[in-house]
Amino acid sequence: MSGSAAVPFRQFIVKAHGRCNLACTYCYLYEGPDSNWRSRPAAAPAEVLDRTATRIAEHARAHALTGLALVLHGGEPLLAGAGTLAAFTDRVRERVPAGCAVHAVVQTNATLLTAARLTVLAGAGIRVGVSLDGGTAAHNRRRVDHAGRPSWPAAARGTRLLADRFPASYAGVLTVVDPDLDPVGTYESLLALRPPALHLLLPHGNWTTPPPGRTGTRYGDWLCAAFDRWWAAGRRETRVRLFEECVALLLGLPAATEALGLAPFDAVVVETDGSIQQVDSLASAYPGAALTGLDVFRHSFDEALRHPGVAARQTGAAALAGQCRACPLLRVCGGGHYAHRYRAGHGFRNPSVYCADLQRFIRHVAGKLAGAAAPVPSLPSSPEGGAP
Numbered sequence: 001m002s003g004s005a006a007v008p009f010r011q012f013i014v015k016a017h018g019r020c021n022l023a024c025t026y027c028y029l030y031e032g033p034d035s036n037w038r039s040r041p042a043a044a045p046a047e048v049l050d051r052t053a054t055r056i057a058e059h060a061r062a063h064a065l066t067g068l069a070l071v072l073h074g075g076e077p078l079l080a081g082a083g084t085l086a087a088f089t090d091r092v093r094e095r096v097p098a099g100c101a102v103h104a105v106v107q108t109n110a111t112l113l114t115a116a117r118l119t120v121l122a123g124a125g126i127r128v129g130v131s132l133d134g135g136t137a138a139h140n141r142r143r144v145d146h147a148g149r150p151s152w153p154a155a156a157r158g159t160r161l162l163a164d165r166f167p168a169s170y171a172g173v174l175t176v177v178d179p180d181l182d183p184v185g186t187y188e189s190l191l192a193l194r195p196p197a198l199h200l201l202l203p204h205g206n207w208t209t210p211p212p213g214r215t216g217t218r219y220g221d222w223l224c225a226a227f228d229r230w231w232a233a234g235r236r237e238t239r240v241r242l243f244e245e246c247v248a249l250l251l252g253l254p255a256a257t258e259a260l261g262l263a264p265f266d267a268v269v270v271e272t273d274g275s276i277q278q279v280d281s282l283a284s285a286y287p288g289a290a291l292t293g294l295d296v297f298r299h300s301f302d303e304a305l306r307h308p309g310v311a312a313r314q315t316g317a318a319a320l321a322g323q324c325r326a327c328p329l330l331r332v333c334g335g336g337h338y339a340h341r342y343r344a345g346h347g348f349r350n351p352s353v354y355c356a357d358l359q360r361f362i363r364h365v366a367g368k369l370a371g372a373a374a375p376v377p378s379l380p381s382s383p384e385g386g387a388p
């Protein structure tokens with residue numbers, strides 16, 4: 001360990017398979033500017049998975065972690081085989097010190113979920129997160145296979161199987177916001193899939209390559225409408241992490257998400273060739289943005305903690321643009337998602353490209369909380385906008 005105040009990694013995102021059986025038209029990973037994935041093996045070889053398990057255990061031991069998240073990712077991780085995912089997870093659990101809980105989840109497009117595979121995953125204590133654009137065929141029109149055929153029939157079948165027969169394994173649904181879709185209709189269609197949690201993500205974009213269809217506060221408006229539907233239910237129909245974290249941050253409670261707040265970022269990625277990367281949302285900024293030059297064969301995760309790009313994401317407000325540091329919403333917003341701050345020639349020290357949307361959303365949630373008589377710290381007014 002460097003002796004610095006670096007926060008250990010607690011989320012290990014392992015690319016079990018680097019290809020996907022779908023070709024979603026907006027995919028930042030395969031359709032974006034970074035094509036480094038082409039040079040890596042499709043499936044993570046056994047020696048990469050074995051070495052990764054050892055490195056994770058080493059990190060858990062060095063930092064006396066009492067828990068960590070193991071995220072089996074891709075591409076489409078089920079292309080690696082449910083048995084491979086189960087064996088790898090077992091190996092990580094065997095090697096971490098006693099007392100370190102391994103919370104394993106596979107993030108899948110759901111098209112390959114079968115009863116047999118779900119049985120294997122459940123047996124290995126691997127929960128299943130599903131990526132969808134909404135709960136109808138129309139919402140998922142851009143999620144197509146390599147021949148352009150819709151993925152929805154298979155994804156819907158897989159997700160319903162998960163909800164019906166393996167509810168204890170169901171981690172939730174992850175959805176990228178499409179401002180062309182009705183927010184309430186999208187939310188309610190997803191609710192019909194009975195997810196215990198819903199993760200709403202803003203599409204990747206930055207000041208040089210703006211998010212699709214971004215005008216005014218369109219994305220902020222979308223989030224406000226979905227929030228109002230969620231809030232008005234009067235009971236928790238599902239957990240929506242972005243909403244719950246925003247509420248928690250407004251109440252001064254600790255919260256940690258990549259999209260909001262100032263908590264140090266603690267996720268790291270292992271690619272199918274064993275290379276250690278920063279999260280691949282960075283690949284949406286410019287080619288190679290996520291690369292560290294490190295790999296699990298030659299380097300520990302502690303060495304990755306010392307990488308300047310990782311360190312920059314752990315220094316909180318000090319790493320942010322002056323406009324963010326002076327912003328009254330800083331403690332809640334945190335400058336937004338790191339990848340969304342990029343501007344070619346200026347790096348990442350800018351407000352989020354979603355600055356105006358984040359202001360709109362955070363102030364809206366604060367207003368709801370104030371109306372609910374919760375003890376919300378007051379937010380000074382600030383000018384809307386935020387372009388650097």
Ligand code: SF4
Nearest residue numbers: 324327333351352355
């Ligand atoms: S200036 Fe914008 S991006 Fe920065 S903290 Fe404030 S709302 Fe967030």
